[in-house]
Amino acid sequence: MNDITPEDTADTDADFTYQVDIEDIGKRLDAVLAGQLDTLSRNRVQALIRAGEVTVDGAKIVETKFRVNEGQILTLSVPEAEDPDPIGEAIPLSIVYEDSQLIVIDKPAGLVVHPGAGNWTGTLVNALIHHCGDSLSGVGGVKRPGIVHRIDKDTTGLLVVAKTDVAHQGLSAQFADHGKTGPLERAYSALVWGAPASLKGTIDANLARSHTNRQKIAVVKTSGRHAITHWQVKERFGPEDQPPLASLMECRLETGRTHQIRVHMSHINHPLIGDQDYGAGYKTKVNRLEDPLKSIIADFPRQALHAGLLAFAHPVSGETLRFESPYPADLEQLFRALQKF
Template identity: 75%
Template sequence: MPLTNSVNTDEQQSSEIQTGPEDTGRRLDAVLAAHIDDFSRNRLQALIRAGQVKVGQRTVLEPKYRVCEADTITLIVPEPEAAEPQPEDIPLNIVYEDDDLIVIDKPAGLVVHPGAGNPTGTLVNALIHHCGSSLSGIGGVKRPGIVHRIDKDTTGLLVVAKNDLAHQGLAAQFADHGRTGPLERAYKALVWGAPAVLKGTIDANLARSTTNRQKIAVLKTGGRHAITHWQVKERFGPQDEPTIASLIECRLETGRTHQIRVHMAHIGNPLIGDMDYGSGYRTKYNKFHEPLKTQLAEFKRQALHAGLLAFAHPRTQEFMKFESELPADFASILQSLQKV
């Protein structure tokens, strides 16, 4: 199986491979690893998942994809990213700031730190511009000062460490998740339907989905321990009819990726607007009158807001508590639901 073409430009390297009989039925990552010496198999798998590999004209995202004889495989390798994020003048809603830490009210659409698919335009880029070199280095060059994260399309409060002392003190509190210490985090979520009882706890392990690596799934065995405490704050819908939606407060005992979104979907109450874990509920939009119908159709993210954050200041030990109002799009849907 010869390498038929390899092209280098200032921006990327492109390699084209023509498969032979010996490759029939083999995994895509294995075929690439056998004929391209410059990259490890793990690196090739990452490039596949990032959409950098085509078989024929089709982009293939699964390393385990089985190739056929006479397939043309094209691998595109982007120019390496800069080792350190660069400062960017991105507006920040600063709730509180001192020499040790900064509390941000994050808007929807802002990724917390650089990663695959989001090398720039992140909260970290904005923080480097605002804080200069004062951010804690414990989080590494891609995550300076980052103690905890919230999803790109989740809104609300997030604290960042500006030096290593603050990072260590805050990280210890987040690792404890408020079990024995002062940390408090509460989220407001709009979910479809209503749980059968007014409050409860979801104890269900989480791990990357085996069918879609961008999603998280509940596992019966294995995975990482995850606990969410929830309480119904308000239910919406006509009297004497099934509840249409509910406002839920969630408090985390663990901090896993997509935890609230996956846990609420697991008990049958996915978040409104969550196309990853509640896409089947989109047809419900048509049951509503205006303006709610349009509001729901235009709401392109999960209805989740980190509205409460409290912790002990890592230097003074003063108890600090911050609250954030719901963003306008979330609040507008809530007001319309209250009128149903």
């Protein structure tokens, strides 16, 4: 892909720029842009085109059916939303590390990272505004102050937030580099159904909004956004004389797309336990189990995914900071029950 803007930052779609790839030749302008943006529907993209918010090689284009050519530069500007500005809320935070430049949070399940449709209050941003006051970096914008990367609402674990613009820029550069030239590491623990035949592997599969359900992400053969997940089986669960019921996998991200691990695991037919969006078809497996494991899995309220390792270079001192988070109580209970199976 030929994205011009840095990846894996706050994922803002304002002033998005994309260079048309060979696979996009002859496609409609609205289709190409919608395929590159995770957070905008095709209808929204079409409305922005008609409103004059899109240029092709610097020329304003208002025709949604405009056909693009390889190498053209597409630029989309999204007007600032009129949504309410977030306010501070006294929401408890599990702070792993904090200094004048940044703060590392161990996020619980159920906490949305930043305000958005249906979640204008009760988010991590609201909690950070209350805790940090005016010290949060403004680079992420009013709605996402200090936010450098995200994890899903029901995924637990570590994320770093910038308190100054200098920290925000330094951390964003590391996430855009994917750890290729620095110490950035992100590792997730995932409890999945079944187990791959091999012990480790890599999933390289582009992701885009599903055409059938815009709330979900899907693997696509063409267009979409480049996504790479490296995985390793750490433990298999189940009787030795039977195929594994489940396994513990460590997933390391080379990119940071919306729902990346969840979709990639489902793509290789090993969806996360508890994932109602990408693993609902495995509910029948639960009914064949016996208690207490049956009840524990049936009652597990979320995808079994935990961001347990985060390492990066301090954006000011250059010191390598490395943090590990133990399983939260619900994931620990599920893990122990699987070990006894």
